[in-house]
Amino acid sequence: MATSIARWSGGEYTIDLPNGPGNPSIVRDRSMRARYARARGRSRVQSGIRIKRSHLTFAATETSTDVNHNVPFERIVAGHGATVLRVCRAVLDPADADDAWSETFLSALKAYPHLPPGANVEAWLVTIAHRKAIDIARAMARRALPVGEVPESPELDGTEAPDHDLAGAMSRLPAKQRQVIAYHYLAGLPYAEIGTIIGGSADAARRAAADGIATLRRTFPHIPNRKGRTS
């Protein structure tokens, strides 16, 4: 399939598409974000230049009315599949994450023809994933045998890869904090949107994220300062 090339040019992303450079109907399409994220990742490695993530969000969804209209669902999966998988993995155990991803995209495919034109597809998918994750967690709780004592969280012995440590630390956070961090930092959703998804205010979502990150930082002091990382 045709590939798109995202270019960063002083405050704006322009995208070259088969139908011509900078096709505005596609530039606004949030479904392309994962590709840009990958392109950005490469450019960071090559150039060492840090690009603020806030600059990468496509702000024009409110100006476009038919951006997502009748776009083949394959492009939705290609554009958002990776992000939704990260989100599912961040809020559920690994085996359950795959089920949540599958159920999310199957539900999305069923509802897709009725999605209003111009809808924020990523927020819509995260909303579905959130509900599926809750369903799966509930089903797990029902199946689980009652145990007299909650098992201790495994101690870190310093041999695990640091990235696994962060996943482990995330899994020990309260569910709400995990969700808010995943939806904000991995899916890039604003707190107001997250409040709508999980039920609550934007401020409550922001506080939950801050509390969660404070806990993560206690375990991983390097999080706010990567220069301190040696691994």
Add this chain to the structure above:
Amino acid sequence: MNTHDDLVRDLELAYPDDADDLRQLHARLVEAAQREGVLDVTYRTIDSPVGTLLLAATELGLVRVAYESENHDAVLQHLGEQISPRILEAPARLGAISRELDEYFAGRLQTFTAPLDRRLSSGFRRTVLERLTDIAYGHTASYAAVAELAGNPRAVRAVGTACATNPLPVVVPCHRVLRADGTLGGYLGGSDAKRTLLALESAA
């Protein structure tokens, strides 16, 4: 130091989006969607002597064949508008026609038998395209002859339009229609593709 970006990057490293995992999940999605009857269009691409061809099918059969020059992304977008946006890349449903096309391009198959979904053409154009299979493999006919076959001898230009907008090129053989003077005439896949197909058929 930007805490937000650092955390984003650390989380992305902690939860990698492994391409193999995504491929498996995609296959699982196709399976489940088909089982539940919510996959309206599937597609795949195949390599051929006339370039990469896009093949798209509904549950009824092959609905679209597209040359690269038609822009596959644009063709898929069009299918999303004309049929349904419930479209996934899934080679399985296109296995039979893909094998037939491979055989055809190898010169070992003259008549396609895989089911066709002709919903993208209608009216006189559809009549014209349905008549094209009357032109046998290795033979050609003029636009005027096809107009006569389709029951309207004066509609020569309309035959040209029908051929130019054939949603199922190669399989529905509009490449076998030539100008009355025997010259090539136009072709939606380009004249090189038309020449290639005619040479293939005359060699076999």
